Amino acid sequence: MKIITELTLAELTAELKAMGEPSFRAKQIHEWIYRKNAASWDAMSNISKDLRQKCAEKWKFTSVEECESVKSSDGTEKLLLKLHDGELIEMVIIPAEKRITFCLSTQVxxxxxxxxxASGRNGLTRNLAMHEIIGEFQTGCAKTGRLxxxxxxxxxxxxxxNYENLLSAIERLTENEYFGMGVRxxxxxxxxxxxxxxxxxxxxxxLNLAISLHAPNDEIRSKIIPGKISYPISEIMEAADVYREKCNRMVTLEYTLLDGINDSPDAASALAEIARKHHAKVNLIPYNDTGSDFKRPSDKKINKFEQIIDRAGVAVSVRRERGSDRAGACGQLRHQRS
Ligand code: SF4
Known part of the structure; x- marks a missing residue:
């Protein structure tokens, strides 16, 4: 059975017309999905029960189902979502002051x-379909009551x-006819x-692009990211330059700080040099335990690393992992169930 968000507005209009419904009906249903954040067919109060029933028999409203929710003391909420084949993914709702950020998965x-x-420990199972990515998003909207x-x-x-499905999902999220979110x-x-x-x-x-660099040179990087899909840093940064020039966006270098691996003052200087040369920002992420052999550096080391980058004139921030008091880092909730 198809998922309703797989249909374009034109397809939905044609389908409802074939069911003998007036053309405005498709617009009403479309509005419930993309403007009013409906969480199910039942929420569509201006659509007759009979038509809702017919639609539910023809299309599933969503392809994801929430099966666990863990809220941290800082308000971050991690959701474990079940897919049609029983596979599990995670999404995270991150509130901060007046802003809400959704962190979405793209693959199983x-x-x-x-x-x-923890997410990469058992390799790839499969790509997420566009409607599954949208399903994550809709789950977040239903939880928070807003985009x-x-x-x-x-x-x-x-x-x-998972390029094609990711980009199709981004089109659904940004096109005015659908969720209409700003690309930036x-x-x-x-x-x-x-x-x-x-x-x-x-x-x-x-679109903003964040590159998980995690190391200032290929030697250290190979200790963190195994060779399968890894590219030399020089090639990654060349591609980052192309991205910045074509898309007019400064890229961010994500850098997970691992004690004794990539957190030395020399590493900080080398990272600052890469960022400066390629006009990039740096986001430091002190390691959050996922049950691996790595350790988080001391606060003193983290501060020193940040200072070196800052003094080199590079924009730098430290992301304290949100939601770390419950269910740990990304992928851990899923890992605990597998
Ligand atoms: S950090 Fe990101 S890219 Fe690396 S294994 Fe985890 S999910 Fe994959």
């Missing part, structure tokens, strides 16, 4: 297999290895999958 598992990450201010594709998976409010994260970065750059859209 991840083929990149960064050694510090988020920002979306980051930093959940489970390497989004650029969306960040795509990549582990440095160069062909995907170059393909995305060709679109010349103002």
């Amino acid at each position: 598992g991840c083929p990149v297999g960064c050694l510090f990450c 988020p201010d920002n979306i980051v594709f930093m959940g489970i998976g390497e989004g650029l290895l 409010r969306i960040t795509v994260s990549t582990s440095g999958f160069v062909p995907g970065m170059l393909k995305l750059a060709e679109r010349q859209q103002e």
Whole structure:
């Protein structure tokens, strides 16, 4: 059975016409889905029960089902979502002051297999379909009662290895006819999958791009990200330059700080040099325990690392992992169930 969000407005209009419904009916249903954040067919109060029933027999409203929710003391809510084939993914709702950010997954598992990450531990199971990515988003909207201010594709998976479905989902999220979110409010994260970065750059859209660099040189990087899908830093940064020039967006270098691995003052200087040369910002993420052998550096080391980058004139921020008091880092909720 198809999912209703797989249909375009034109397709929905044609389908309802064939069911003998007037053309405005499609618009009403469309509005419930894309403007009023309906969570089910039942929510559509101006649609007759009979028609809702007929629609429910023809199309599923969503392809994801919430099966666990864990709220942290800082308000971050991690949701474990079940897909039609029983596979599990995670999404996270991150509230901050007046803003809400959704962190969405793009794959079931991840083929990149960064050694510090629970999501990549068992490799890739499959890509998410466009409607499953949208299903994550709708679950977040139903929970919060509104659209988020920002979306980051930093959940489970390497989004650029699921390029077509990710981009179809982004079209649904940004086109005025659908959810109508601003392109600049969306960040795509990549582990440095160069062909995907170059393909995305060709679109010349103002999507934000975050590159999970995690190391200032290839030697250290190979200790964190195994070789399967990993590209040399020089190639990644060349692709970052192309992206910046074509899309007019400064890229962000994500850097997970791992004690004794990539957190030395020399590493900070080398990272600052890369960022300066390529006009990038740096976002430091002190490691959050995922049950691997890595450790989080002391606060003193984290502060020193940040200071070195800051003094080199590079914009730097430290992201304290949200929701770390419950269910830990990205992928852990899912990992606990597998
Ligand atoms: S950190 Fe990201 S790219 Fe690396 S294994 Fe985890 S989900 Fe995949």
